[in-house]
Amino acid sequence: MLSALSSLDVSIDEAAQVPTLTLAPRQLHHYLVGLQSIRSRLDALLCSVTADADRAAVQTTTGHRSTASSIGASTNADPGLISADRVLGRWLDEFPLFADAFAAGILTRRHVHALKKIDIPRTHLDLIEAQQYLIDAAAGCTWRDFAHVLRYWLLGADPDGDEPAEHKRGRRGSIRTLADGMVKQVNYFDPLTGAAVKNAVDTRAKAFWRADLDAAARATDDEFTARTHAQRMADASAELQIGGHHATAPPGSPPLIHIVMSEEVAEDALTRLADPDGVAAGRYPSIDPDRLPLDAHDVDGRCELIDGTPIHPAEAVAFLSRATLRRLILGPDCEVLDLGRAVRGFPRRLHQALLASGRGRCAFDGCDSPVSWLEADHVFPWAKGGRTSLRNGQLLCGPHNRAKGATINPDPPIPPQRE
Numbered sequence: 001m002l003s004a005l006s007s008l009d010v011s012i013d014e015a016a017q018v019p020t021l022t023l024a025p026r027q028l029h030h031y032l033v034g035l036q037s038i039r040s041r042l043d044a045l046l047c048s049v050t051a052d053a054d055r056a057a058v059q060t061t062t063g064h065r066s067t068a069s070s071i072g073a074s075t076n077a078d079p080g081l082i083s084a085d086r087v088l089g090r091w092l093d094e095f096p097l098f099a100d101a102f103a104a105g106i107l108t109r110r111h112v113h114a115l116k117k118i119d120i121p122r123t124h125l126d127l128i129e130a131q132q133y134l135i136d137a138a139a140g141c142t143w144r145d146f147a148h149v150l151r152y153w154l155l156g157a158d159p160d161g162d163e164p165a166e167h168k169r170g171r172r173g174s175i176r177t178l179a180d181g182m183v184k185q186v187n188y189f190d191p192l193t194g195a196a197v198k199n200a201v202d203t204r205a206k207a208f209w210r211a212d213l214d215a216a217a218r219a220t221d222d223e224f225t226a227r228t229h230a231q232r233m234a235d236a237s238a239e240l241q242i243g244g245h246h247a248t249a250p251p252g253s254p255p256l257i258h259i260v261m262s263e264e265v266a267e268d269a270l271t272r273l274a275d276p277d278g279v280a281a282g283r284y285p286s287i288d289p290d291r292l293p294l295d296a297h298d299v300d301g302r303c304e305l306i307d308g309t310p311i312h313p314a315e316a317v318a319f320l321s322r323a324t325l326r327r328l329i330l331g332p333d334c335e336v337l338d339l340g341r342a343v344r345g346f347p348r349r350l351h352q353a354l355l356a357s358g359r360g361r362c363a364f365d366g367c368d369s370p371v372s373w374l375e376a377d378h379v380f381p382w383a384k385g386g387r388t389s390l391r392n393g394q395l396l397c398g399p400h401n402r403a404k405g406a407t408i409n410p411d412p413p414i415p416p417q418r419e
């Protein structure tokens with residue numbers, strides 16, 4: 001046992017000696033990826049050993065009241081964190097496949113934490129059954145996509161719609177002045193109201209990012225420092241609430257939220273809207289636990305925000321009376337087959353179709369930019385004769401769009417795209 005600890009200690013010392021600042025960016029990237037996966041494995045080890053220590057009641061050797069306080073007192077670590085390790089470790093007793101995947105570095109601590117959160121009485125047995133499926137999902141997608149998979153999985157466990165009512169009741173907000181005079185604001189919204197608020201703030205923050213880039217390009221002064229992302233988010237919130245000159249959307253401006261529904265879900269939702277007393281009391285046929293659109297290419301059964309966040313159809317129904325509906329038919333691989341005719345200009349229609357089929361992701365693998373940052377882009381550059389069409393379209397976030405322009409065609413620069 002002691003030799004295992006000392007060889008780990010030596011290995012960490014060696015790793016700390018790596019001159020990271022002299023590594024090429026690619027090497028540094030690999031190094032950090034490796035370290036992150038080792039951290040995950042260490043987290044897994046800590047959870048399982050802490051659970052074992054708890055079972056063995058190690059605190060009896062020091063006289064503390066719990067394992068967490070005993071280990072905390074010997075290490076100066078926060079007993080709350082040790083206790084959280086113990087809780088995760090004990091929870092994994094019932095989920096051996098999750099425990100193995102965690103130990104192997106396939107699941108991270110955050111994955112396990114998120115999985116534990118969806119282990120509620122009505123899902124417990126299903127979750128035990130679904131272990132391998134959810135591990136595969138976690139291994140094959142980004143963290144954000146995995147969160148969406150879990151959301152859908154939970155909707156499948158809640159076909160009657162208890163959750164939307166809980167969301168509505170759960171809205172709350174606070175704003176208070178802190179001791180140093182800063183003001184802190186915290187709000188919780190139901191998913192759809194929250195999406196509209198988030199969309200508005202993200203959109204403003206992106207406009208600020210553009211303005212900052214321009215200012216940086218013009219700046220002759222070495223002292224120039226751009227705002228951080230967090231500062232732009234704060235500025236955007238303040239402007240929207242206090243009312244800067246962009247704050248109010250002009251009448252007839254585009255809707256603030258996009259909801260993507262499959263035909264089946266939309267028809268059911270519209271029927272409920274027309275007859276709120278009749279069908280509304282019943283179950284939602286569109287939520288079939290065995291046929292949820294968990295895969296990125298699944299089309300049937302979709303009910304989600306345009307960034308792929310699943311929402312309960314009951315939540316969407318409440319918004320439908322204020323919505324503009326557009327038809328967009330996707331083929332089996334999320335390929336856009338028909339766009340409908342309700343939209344005016346081609347570019348916006350193209351943009352929305354790309355958003356819906358790509359679930360609001362930047363085409364750059366693993367990028368987590370928010371939807372409001374995405375720009376329609378020509379796969380084959382427009383400047384070289386690429387067509388403005390769905391087939392030649394993809395969505396890239398602002399930074400990746402610029403990066404692409406810089407790597408593919410540094411000289412001459414690609415002219416501004418006209419779509």
Ligand SMILES: [Zn+2]
Pocket residue numbers: 362363364367368369396397398399400
């Ligand atoms: Zn991106």
